[in-house]
Amino acid sequence: MSALDTALHGLRSLIADSALRPGDRLPSEGELCEQLGVSRGSLREAIRMLAALGVLETRHGSGSYVSELRAADLIGSLSLTVGLLPMEGVLELTELRRALEPHATALAASRIDEQTLDHLDGLLDANEATADLDEQSRIDHEFHMTIAEVAGQDALTSLIGVLRSRSRSYRMSDPGDAAELKLHSDAGHRAILRGLREGDPVAAAAAASAHVAYTEYWVKKNSGSV
């Protein structure tokens, strides 16, 4: 086994065996090098890998710590990489959204409170009023992420956020298409909000499903980027 694997496996075992628990500080790099029998360079590479995956966090001058190991955080580590996916990959992710967003919307329908409903309503008003594409994108994102948060499943919210972060950056190349998309999109948002306000999980989920499917249709048709 290579030195890097030794270090990686060693660190992973320390956590898996609960010798190190969430929030704990790791021994210093020097100590770990001795314990695991690898050089500092190899050890640091292993630490970086676990840090990239959201398992460890390193603080300069202080030490390395085991993260809280929340499912949402580990899933969030994907956000660094989904931005590199080619077009086909984005469509695969959209397919995941077709399963997740209706689910989240249905959950939200039975938990959402009056105040949040009003907030969402205000977002849609603002979205329909502005012509700024960046602003529309920002509001759209907040609308959907708010619903995901209301669903109350952190891992679900995080995953939806990761998946949305990619399709979000696409723009219609044809202005006419963009206008048509916005028209349908606004209607879709209203339908979702209606389902939420009526506390109707089935209606809300159906509206969310249609909304994602419609988005997917346009992304597929219009492969413009950035």
Add this chain to the structure above:
Amino acid sequence: MSALDTALHGLRSLIADSALRPGDRLPSEGELCEQLGVSRGSLREAIRMLAALGVLETRHGSGSYVSELRAADLIGSLSLTVGLLPMEGVLELTELRRALEPHATALAASRIDEQTLDHLDGLLDANEATADLDEQSRIDHEFHMTIAEVAGQDALTSLIGVLRSRSRSYRMSDPGDAAELKLHSDAGHRAILRGLREGDPVAAAAAASAHVAYTEYWVKKNSGSV
């Protein structure tokens, strides 16, 4: 910006800007050090991070290469870390399965062929016949992953695999409970297969949903590990 961030951002940009495409070989470490203006150690740490996330692959003596950047592979990188999640985290993941597995099962219902149906049937026969817990676990895994594959969405299959890989390792502490679980579990499997064979996506999805919910119930009730 730290040297590590410089290297990380530099590599990421090379891929994002399509200067490096899937399958391409990166310049040697020495060249990259010059280009990016960082030491070899820092560069290697950045490479390791991207490798951990499934973006790069390094081959000893040959060089580092950009991966195929398939969504399924990037999602698969989570499998190294979900094994470290505590109990609460596993329940969060099960909640995700409640959305994903019915979706996959519904898709599978409209695509599955006779041969695969017979294969699944054989798996259930074998599962009901054996008393070996490891064997049951293996068959259960193959049954569900086969359905996920038939759904034809690689990213979905990969994600379900990652999520299942965790709950899979749990065992009932009480033998009576285990027997009861198996009884219901077998019935659930049969219900799913029935839906698939009849090409009924709604029935299949409902059966899958009930199956996951039932699993979740037992995992919640019985917090035994390993």
Add this chain to the structure above:
DNA sequence: ATGACAAAGTCGTCCTACGAATTGGAACGG
């Protein structure tokens, strides 16, 4: 008690050196 300060500990970065694996081409034999 409070604040500034100094010292120790820890991570961040760079450098050099050499071992291990792969690769490509040259030399050889057919």
Add this chain to the structure above:
DNA sequence: CCGTTCCAATTCGTAGGACGACTTTGTCAT
């Protein structure tokens, strides 16, 4: 001319040392 063998160059893997940057802690003077 073709195939094989072997060597040398290239590249990654690992180790160790050195020093700077940052944090933490404890001390000291106010």
